[in-house]
Amino acid sequence: MKLKYLLPIAFITLFFSCSTDDDDNTTIVNEVEGLELIQTIVNDNQTIEFYNEKGLFETGYNLISLRIKDNTTDSYIEDAILSWMPMMQMPTMEHSSPKSSISKALGKDTIYEGFIIYQMTNTDASGWSLTLNYTIDGTDYSVTETISVFQYENQNTASFMGSDDTKYILALIEPKDPSIAVNTMKVGLFKMENMMTFPVVEDYTIALDPRMPGMGNHTSPNNTDLTYNNADNFYYGDLSLTMTGYWKLNLKLMNADDSVLKGEDVTDENEASSLYLELEF
Amino acid sequence: MKMLITVILCLLLSSLGFAQDNNKEIKKDTTKLEEVLVLSRRKLSNHRQEKTLSSIDDYLEKSNKVTMIKRGNYAWEPTINNMTSERLVVTIDGMQIFGACTDKMDPITSYVDVSNLEKVTIGSGQEGTENGHSIGGGIDLKLPSSKFNGSGFKSGLDLGYETNGNYKATGLDVEYTGNKFFISTDGIYRKSDNYDAGGNEEILYSQFEKYNISLKSGYKFSETQSLDASIIYDKATDVGYPALPMDVSLAEALIASLTHYYKPEDKALKSLETKLYFNTITHIMDDTKRPVVAIRMDMPGWSDTYGFYSKADVVKNKHHFTFNFNGFYNKSLAEMTMFSNNPSEPDMFMYTWPDIRTLYSGIFIKDDFHFSAHETLASSIRLGYHNNKIAKEVGVQSLEIFHDNVQDQNNRFLVSLSSAYQLKKENYNLSFGLGYGERAPSVSEGYGFFLFNSFDNYDYIGNPNLKDEKALEANFSFKQKFNDFEIGLESSYFHIMDYIIGEIAPDVSSMTIGANGVRVYTALDHASIFNTYVNSSYKISERFAINGTVGYNYGKGNDGENLPLIKPFSYFAEFNYNTPKFNAALQLNGNGNQSNYSSRYGENETADYAILNLNLGNVFHNKLGKTVLKYGVENILDTKYSTYADWNNFPRQGRNFYVNLSFVFP
Numbered sequence: 028m029k030l031k032y033l034l035p036i037a038f039i040t041l042f043f044s045c046s047t048d049d050d051d052n053t054t055i056v057n058e059v060e061g062l063e064l065i066q067t068i069v070n071d072n073q074t075i076e077f078y079n080e081k082g083l084f085e086t087g088y089n090l091i092s093l094r095i096k097d098n099t100t101d102s103y104i105e106d107a108i109l110s111w112m113p114m115m116q117m118p119t120m121e122h123s124s125p126k127s128s129i130s131k132a133l134g135k136d137t138i139y140e141g142f143i144i145y146q147m148t149n150t151d152a153s154g155w156s157l158t159l160n161y162t163i164d165g166t167d168y169s170v171t172e173t174i175s176v177f178q179y180e181n182q183n184t185a186s187f188m189g190s191d192d193t194k195y196i197l198a199l200i201e202p203k204d205p206s207i208a209v210n211t212m213k214v215g216l217f218k219m220e221n222m223m224t225f226p227v228v229e230d231y232t233i234a235l236d237p238r239m240p241g242m243g244n245h246t247s248p249n250n251t252d253l254t255y256n257n258a259d260n261f262y263y264g265d266l267s268l269t270m271t272g273y274w275k276l277n278l279k280l281m282n283a284d285d286s287v288l289k290g291e292d293v294t295d296e297n298e299a300s301s302l303y304l305e306l307e308f
Numbered sequence: 309m310k311m312l313i314t315v316i317l318c319l320l321l322s323s324l325g326f327a328q329d330n331n332k333e334i335k336k337d338t339t340k341l342e343e344v345l346v347l348s349r350r351k352l353s354n355h356r357q358e359k360t361l362s363s364i365d366d367y368l369e370k371s372n373k374v375t376m377i378k379r380g381n382y383a384w385e386p387t388i389n390n391m392t393s394e395r396l397v398v399t400i401d402g403m404q405i406f407g408a409c410t411d412k413m414d415p416i417t418s419y420v421d422v423s424n425l426e427k428v429t430i431g432s433g434q435e436g437t438e439n440g441h442s443i444g445g446g447i448d449l450k451l452p453s454s455k456f457n458g459s460g461f462k463s464g465l466d467l468g469y470e471t472n473g474n475y476k477a478t479g480l481d482v483e484y485t486g487n488k489f490f491i492s493t494d495g496i497y498r499k500s501d502n503y504d505a506g507g508n509e510e511i512l513y514s515q516f517e518k519y520n521i522s523l524k525s526g527y528k529f530s531e532t533q534s535l536d537a538s539i540i541y542d543k544a545t546d547v548g549y550p551a552l553p554m555d556v557s558l559a560e561a562l563i564a565s566l567t568h569y570y571k572p573e574d575k576a577l578k579s580l581e582t583k584l585y586f587n588t589i590t591h592i593m594d595d596t597k598r599p600v601v602a603i604r605m606d607m608p609g610w611s612d613t614y615g616f617y618s619k620a621d622v623v624k625n626k627h628h629f630t631f632n633f634n635g636f637y638n639k640s641l642a643e644m645t646m647f648s649n650n651p652s653e654p655d656m657f658m659y660t661w662p663d664i665r666t667l668y669s670g671i672f673i674k675d676d677f678h679f680s681a682h683e684t685l686a687s688s689i690r691l692g693y694h695n696n697k698i699a700k701e702v703g704v705q706s707l708e709i710f711h712d713n714v715q716d717q718n719n720r721f722l723v724s725l726s727s728a729y730q731l732k733k734e735n736y737n738l739s740f741g742l743g744y745g746e747r748a749p750s751v752s753e754g755y756g757f758f759l760f761n762s763f764d765n766y767d768y769i770g771n772p773n774l775k776d777e778k779a780l781e782a783n784f785s786f787k788q789k790f791n792d793f794e795i796g797l798e799s800s801y802f803h804i805m806d807y808i809i810g811e812i813a814p815d816v817s818s819m820t821i822g823a824n825g826v827r828v829y830t831a832l833d834h835a836s837i838f839n840t841y842v843n844s845s846y847k848i849s850e851r852f853a854i855n856g857t858v859g860y861n862y863g864k865g866n867d868g869e870n871l872p873l874i875k876p877f878s879y880f881a882e883f884n885y886n887t888p889k890f891n892a893a894l895q896l897n898g899n900g901n902q903s904n905y906s907s908r909y910g911e912n913e914t915a916d917y918a919i920l921n922l923n924l925g926n927v928f929h930n931k932l933g934k935t936v937l938k939y940g941v942e943n944i945l946d947t948k949y950s951t952y953a954d955w956n957n958f959p960r961q962g963r964n965f966y967v968n969l970s971f972v973f974p
Contacts, residue, residue, distance in 0.1 A: 207658055208705030241648035242656065243602065243821035248813070249709060267709040269758065269819060272648065272656030307654055 087183035103137035189288035391444030434726035434743030472964035473503035505959035506948030513548030551955035557594035609642035635669035662703020764910025917949035
């Protein structure tokens with residue numbers, strides 16, 4: 028299916044790249060280098076391409092790059108205004124997920140960037156659709172397409188009810204490539220205000236206690252609790268990993284008054300917190 | 309401290325200053341301070357009874373200053389002056405070689421066998437720094453020297469059997485010696501099942517099997533020059549360590565060297581010996597024989613060393629100088645993979661030695677100044693440059709979990725100095741010496757990552773920011789002879805600064821399941837180690853003699869805590885009967901109660917013990933050659949005991965009958 032779209036694009040690109048050699052910019056920079064195509068959506072006169080590192084949507088944090096091609100000129104749009112709305116269709120209701128706004132990727136001309144945190148999916152990757160609204164030269168467009176969201180092998184996101192009767196969604200963003208080292212741990216924390224709105228939760232604290240259940244619940248030293256960084260609205264802390272393998276990152280969420288909303292301390296009697304994320308490397 | 313160094317330096321310089329003396333040359337010094345144990349397999353021992361096929365470990369243990377730490381029935385770790393491997397320099401014929409096991413299951417002495425060696429030189433404290441920097445002393449396992457005496461073919465066969473553990477040993481050696489060429493080869497094979505402690509209690513996982521082959525050849529291409537090549541291959545398999553949670557499935561070493569000898573005659577330069585060498589060790593720990601373990605794991609380790617030395621002997625007037633310029637490059641890598649009991653979880657992996665490279669080069673100068681007929685001033689200095697590098701980036705990162713500042717490289721400049729005065733008269737000998745030495749931390753101390761020590765049940769983490777460990781040392785020995793009675797005293801005192809030892813990291817969780825916690829290597833401000841031995845012997849008649857030794861050791865840190873592995877009060881007595889063709893000896897060997905144990909480092913009180921051994925030997929001469937028969941009983945009373953040096957107090961061997969038979973074909 029993808030080939031159907033890709034082949035003409037490839038041909039046209041080849042053709043045009045040959046015929047435009049009088050252009051002052053002769054070397055064409057591949058702005059999607061290192062990224063894999065997830066999906067293309069054709070809408071009207073535009074083709075929208077979605078990329079990320081793995082080439083598929085998975086549960087948890089997804090950093091997504093996209094670009095819009097004008098099918099008539101076969102050039103990529105550089106001044107679009109975009110927004111999106113992911114939607115999960117459940118038997119009795121539908122809901123969205125935490126997401127960022129979409130902005131031009133740093134140092135790129137045609138690539139726009141943003142993230143979506145899929146907090147769940149069906150086992151056959153179905154259930155999600157994505158609506159993309161964009162404006163080009165004052166004209167508004169909108170397209171909705173079914174997308175596949177695959178279940179990630181570990182629990183890299185958690186949605187839970189806090190003791191304040193608020194539903195929260197927590198997602199692991201970093202470390203992406205963990206190593207036996209002190210890793211920077213980065214998570215996003217969102218509140219489910221309603222089915223469609225998931226604002227960032229500010230100024231809470233997330234206590235961290237990484238454990239290896241396979242090693243008698245071994246833990247590592249010099250971890251720090253995650254704190255809010257208002258520069259990029261994520262939570263950061265230090266995560267020490269003493270060996271490769273399966274790690275359970277036991278967490279405890281505390282609000283600005285330090286009262287615990289979710290999670291328990293890990294002790295000899297209590298092997299794990301009810302709030303945790305998982306990591307394998 | 310600086311003052312002492314200055315004093316020693318002055319002594320050294322002043323002795324060098326006498327070099328212009330015009331007196332006659334004095335022949336080679338025979339009053340070496342080192343204890344030299346001659347490992348002659350075919351001679352009935354003169355001092356203490358030995359088996360012809362006993363291991364190096366057994367030989368070494370005969371020395372007063374040496375105690376072997378035992379984690380099993382094989383590969384014992386030598387200590388000198390109550391100091392273990394990292395404070396010693398152990399070399400094979402001047403070659404640096406480092407074990408590949410993070411848990412010290414493969415001391416260097418386990419990679420050679422008696423058949424490879426001619427003798428073992430043990431230097432206490434700073435007298436043992438000819439081949440490297442040490443605090444406690446040095447052991448050099450000497451390979452046989454080249455022979456070009458035209459003695460032709462010679463061969464020998466050794467057979468040994470011991471009842472306890474069904475222990476079998478076989479040795480074979482063949483040599484051809486021409487006038488310009490020699491070649492010799494030998495092989496030895498040892499195998500033991502589990503042994504029984506006193507009271508017929510079988511000690512599980514005390515078996516071992518090993519063989520060792522060596523080949524040595526030399527060519528003399530002029531009156532003054534010759535070239536030697538030597539290869540030793542040693543392989544131990546199925547080695548049990550009853551005191552440890554894991555065994556060893558493979559400990560393998562290849563040790564190769566090429567040596568050039570230059571021996572000019574009638575010159576001040578007596579000999580110049582230059583060696584290039586290489587050795588590689590593979591060590592694989594194994595838990596497949598243990599039915600119950602918390603988690604299965606693989607722990608392989610590798611150690612490769614390349615090096616050289618160039619050693620010159622110069623005799624000038626009353627001085628005998630020894631120069632030794634040496635260098636080596638070592639690569640130590642060890643890793644651990646754990647297989648989770650939950651099959652859905654991935655394997656767990658870490659580098660326990662993250663590919664540590666050590667580069668060393670240094671120079672050693674020693675002067676034995678015989679300033680009168682009976683007196684010698686022996687002074688030595690070793691200066692060295694020592695560099696450690698963490699070759700794996702993950703090694704730096706993993707240590708950063710524990711330490712704020714981890715550099716991938718660390719340079720050290722090391723100094724060792726010693727000076728000793730010796731007086732040798734017909735009826736008495738006297739010597740006293742001072743020394744100052746420094747050493748770099750070992751790979752484990754500097755860079756180890758979660759090394760489990762089953763002794764104190766802690767995981768150890770290395771510390772790349774350790775300072776050099778430094779020691780001031782004073783030693784004294786005296787021997788007096790009254791007709792047939794001889795009494796001697798030897799004593800050493802070490803004041804060790806920045807004494808490296810593991811300190812509990814209170815909030816750190818152990819990696820090893822069931823361990824008490826984690827210790828990170830750090831240093832005590834200072835520690836003191838003292839030992840003294842009184843030796844005496846009495847020759848009752850031409851054939852009867854008795855001798856005895858009593859020893860006392862002491863070790864404490866500046867915090868008043870006892871140091872670990874300090875020998876308690878010990879004694880040894882022997883009654884000898886000797887004729888040229890027969891000998892017999894009855895030995896009593898014992899330790900007092902270990903009351904000054906170090907509970908902080910996992911020691912508990914080891915009870916006193918005493919064991920009795922009986923050793924007998926016969927020599928027969930016949931047309932074919934010589935036959936030596938040795939037999940006896942060890943631990944006659946089948947005492948169940950363990951010594952302070954038995955890891956986790958696992959019990960030693962019970963009653964054992966042994967017989968060794970050696971044939972020498974000229």
